[in-house]
Amino acid sequence: MEIVVYVVFAANFFYNYWQNKTIRVLQVAEEEKQGGGSAPDEDGLDVTGGEGVSGRTAMPLRTKLMVWGLVLSTTCLFIRGVYRTIEVSLRSRRHYETGKHC
Numbered sequence: 001m002e003i004v005v006y007v008v009f010a011a012n013f014f015y016n017y018w019q020n021k022t023i024r025v026l027q028v029a030e031e032e033k034q035g036g037g038s039a040p041d042e043d044g045l046d047v048t049g050g051e052g053v054s055g056r057t058a059m060p061l062r063t064k065l066m067v068w069g070l071v072l073s074t075t076c077l078f079i080r081g082v083y084r085t086i087e088v089s090l091r092s093r094r095h096y097e098t099g100k101h102c
Helices: 002-018 023-033 061-097
Strands: none
Touching: 002 061
């Protein structure tokens, strides 16, 4: 169950990342509404961009590799969890049918 919650949160994060709705961009947009203007962030980058321009930079290669590693390991853990659940249920059924329970 925990792995499903993790996948939901990860999917939400990447959806917001690809839609350019990250917290950082939303905070800058809120500051602009309050009259703060379009100031660069601490890295000197304008995170808001212009009309129709994404304010985020491309994902670095190492981050992409880490994301794909997390996807692979999460998939393997999920498959292992399904197989383990089936194995335990079959073992407990056999154990119950032979009368060796308790």
